[in-house]
Amino acid sequence: MSILYSELIVDILLRLPVKSLCRFRCVSKSWLVLINNPRFVKMHLAQTRRRRLVVSAWSLYSVDIETIFSNDDNIAAVEIDFPRSKLNHEIDSLLCIGSCNGLLCVLTEPNDLVVYNPCTNECKQIPDFRSRILYEPPSLHGFGYAESIDDYKFVKIEHPGKFVDVYSLRKDSWTSIQNNIHFVDKCYMLGIPLNGAIHWMVNKLEDSSVIAALIWWRRSSKPYLLLIFC
Amino acid sequence: MSTAATADASSSGDTTEGSVRLLTLQSEDGEVFEVKETIATQSVTIKGMVDDDCATSTIPVCNVTGRTLAMVIEWWNKHEIGAVSNEKELKEWESQFDTIDDKSDRDDVYDLLMAANYLNIPTLLDCCTSAVAEAIKGKSTDEMREFFDIKSDFDEKEEDALRKENQWAFEN
Numbered sequence: 001m002s003i004l005y006s007e008l009i010v011d012i013l014l015r016l017p018v019k020s021l022c023r024f025r026c027v028s029k030s031w032l033v034l035i036n037n038p039r040f041v042k043m044h045l046a047q048t049r050r051r052r053l054v055v056s057a058w059s060l061y062s063v064d065i066e067t068i069f070s071n072d073d074n075i076a077a078v079e080i081d082f083p084r085s086k087l088n089h090e091i092d093s094l095l096c097i098g099s100c101n102g103l104l105c106v107l108t109e110p111n112d113l114v115v116y117n118p119c120t121n122e123c124k125q126i127p128d129f130r131s132r133i134l135y136e137p138p139s140l141h142g143f144g145y146a147e148s149i150d151d152y153k154f155v156k157i158e159h160p161g162k163f164v165d166v167y168s169l170r171k172d173s174w175t176s177i178q179n180n181i182h183f184v185d186k187c188y189m190l191g192i193p194l195n196g197a198i199h200w201m202v203n204k205l206e207d208s209s210v211i212a213a214l215i216w217w218r219r220s221s222k223p224y225l226l227l228i229f230c
Numbered sequence: 231m232s233t234a235a236t237a238d239a240s241s242s243g244d245t246t247e248g249s250v251r252l253l254t255l256q257s258e259d260g261e262v263f264e265v266k267e268t269i270a271t272q273s274v275t276i277k278g279m280v281d282d283d284c285a286t287s288t289i290p291v292c293n294v295t296g297r298t299l300a301m302v303i304e305w306w307n308k309h310e311i312g313a314v315s316n317e318k319e320l321k322e323w324e325s326q327f328d329t330i331d332d333k334s335d336r337d338d339v340y341d342l343l344m345a346a347n348y349l350n351i352p353t354l355l356d357c358c359t360s361a362v363a364e365a366i367k368g369k370s371t372d373e374m375r376e377f378f379d380i381k382s383d384f385d386e387k388e389e390d391a392l393r394k395e396n397q398w399a400f401e402n
Contacts, residue, residue: 008347008359009378011359012362012363013363015360016363016367017367019399020367020368020369022396022398023370023371023399023400024371025392026389026392027371027375027378028375028381028382028383029383029384030383031380032392
């Protein structure tokens with residue numbers, strides 16, 4: 001029997017579903033290192049063809065996008081088995097407030113925020129969030145991936161926008177930066193993550209003009225806030 | 231092309247059949263195969279040799295046995311570009327890779343994988359990789375160790391902790 005080259009083993013493992021990979025972490029130390037390797041994870045993500053839509057209505061539901069496009073009457077929403085028991089507090093309801101690369105940013109009411117991977121069922125609570133309530137005062141917020149520094153970020157800008165609070169998943173901590181452009185108080189808005197930046201459309205405080213705001217990261221973890229006047 | 235083929239025909243190991251040039255491949259264990267150039271160039275490696283005019287004599291295919299090379303050539307024949315292939319027949323032939331639980335089937339696919347990798351045949355590599363992935367995706371960790379001939383280097387405690395962490399992946 002031939003012994004397979006490791007590159008061929010990688011090729012084979014890349015085609016496996018996440019569940020098999022999680023199980024095969026226990027095969028050997030080298031497999032554990034390989035499967036946990038961020039480059040392997042990225043490659044696996046890049047070749048995933050199955051796309052799912054997550055609907056949140058008290059709980060989280062997953063819908064296969066193909067069934068929507070196929071005009072099939074049998075569109076099935078499957079409830080996602082969120083690991084409630086892993087969090088040490090009661091959860092009234094779940095609200096997905098952002099998603100990126102298959103990771104969900106979920107508000108577990110009342111007022112906790114977690115980053116959740118529905119494929120591996122892994123869950124990470126964002127610390128010190130209880131004090132940072134989302135609705136009062138209204139705020140801009142968003143969850144996105146900063147490709148330049150390979151980090152997931154949750155961003156929150158409270159009215160009127162004096163501070164931009166940024167949570168880094170990699171560092172598991174918050175930083176706050178000052179901001180001079182202020183927004184009207186009706187802005188409660190989810191940001192759209194795209195191309196390594198998070199985007200919002202907002203009204204400026206001074207003259208209510210509509211502007212696009214986007215926040216992104218260059219090669220350092222210092223965020224840049226850019227405003228585009230429409 | 232035709233002039234090149236005529237000129238090359240004088241050198242050893244290279245013959246032409248009508249206007250189709252034949253290449254001579256020799257397996258690791260000395261078996262010799264004559265294959266149409268148009269078919270063999272499904273291998274990126276061989277195509278490179280042909281393009282560089284290095285395919286004028288017998289091409290040694292190291293690391294690949296005659297038995298495996300015959301399977302590779304069968305694959306080429308079924309996947310010849312421009313050939314009117316019967317989709318159903320092709321699927322049927324490919325489906326032999328669907329079940330590779332049997333040890334000898336597995337060894338065949340392994341050998342084909344290594345050959346496809348060595349000769350750089352993207353379609354065959356893709357087919358074999360998918361077949362192996364399909365065969366192993368439901369296996370237990372012990373079955374995987376046996377399948378890939380791997381010894382676990384975890385001690386009992388480490389493995390228990392890791393299993394606990396990934397508990398959901400062991401449930402049905």
